[in-house]
Amino acid sequence: MTTDAGKKQLDADQDFDITDEMEAKMQARLDGVIKPDDADLEGVPRLEKKNDSKDDSKDDEKNDSKDDEKNDSKDDEKNDSKDDEKNDSKDDEKNDSKDDEDDEKVEYVLPENYFQAMRHVGWEPERIKEKFEEDPEQALKDFKFYHDSQNYITQQTSDLGRTQKAATERATEEAVKKEEKPEFKGVDLKAVEDEFGEDNPAAVAIIKAMNENNKVLYDEVQSLKEVRQQQQGPSDEQKVIWNTIVTHFDSDSMKGFGEFYGKTESGKNWDQSLTGAQLQARMNVIHEADAYHAGMKLQGKDVEFSGALNRAHLVISAPIQETILREQLHGKIRKRSKGITVKSSGRKAVDDTSSKKKDTSEKGFIEKTKQRIKKITGRTPES
Incomplete structure (x- = not known):
């Protein structure tokens, strides 16, 4: 029989043996982890790493896929950005090109004064339109020549008329003094x-x-x-002249010159509706027309006072023709094309010789203007 001391020694040895066995198995497990491809050891379960490897592989694939997608997305964005930049650049170039083309294009406009000048030489509106549409550039040159020529003739005739009227007025004044x-x-x-x-x-x-x-x-x-003589109304001829003057400044052909001649309001007189400059501009036209009318009579040619007003308007408004054309582009016929800039004749308005000594006050100017109108038409603007 085994004594108690022997049992204790056996238990101690057994515990030692178990401990060695456990260490051996643990070592085997560790070896299996480190070397997963080695053969299974007896009594030691192999630690499989395949699933972990697969999971790691899948994770790597996913990460790689995500990275690829991100890179692809970045590349696509870069490409799209480049494409957009190219398209924007092309669009800008096209727009710039269109703008350049538009800048090169100038709208041809037949000035109202040129149209009226051609009417004075006998051209019908249809003929003027055909000539302008056929070759705008050349037409404007020709029309400008006629316009300037007509203004020169008008000024020469007006000078002749002014001389004749001045001589008549001097003779009348001398006769009145002798009486x-x-x-x-x-x-x-x-x-x-x-x-x-x-x-x-x-x-x-x-x-x-x-x-x-x-x-x-x-x-x-x-x-x-x-007093009775002064209160006598204007003659029939003077009434016709005054109505012609009013009609002239209210006509459609004068709408483009509204800032220059002004516009009379209903129920108001000229001195109430017009500025001093506008009233002066109208008086310049009236005196130029009166002088031209007298000059034509001196040559044995009787012309309508309306025609004299139209010719006078062309002369007086010549210095501002370029401004009217530029600001309002006013005309009966328009045509777009590459072209030129129409310039005025550059002539100065005819000075009114009868108003060299002017009253500097506004009131005095208006009163003198009324008297000058009355001298021609037999009535003041408000009557």
């Missing part, structure tokens, strides 16, 4: 005194008083005659 105004012829008081003074002084005093009263009555009658 003696009728004076009051009363009783010869000296003769009355010589005859009755000493014998009948009362009668002499009565005669003197009656003579003075008669002189007062005579002066009053003469004043009434002058």
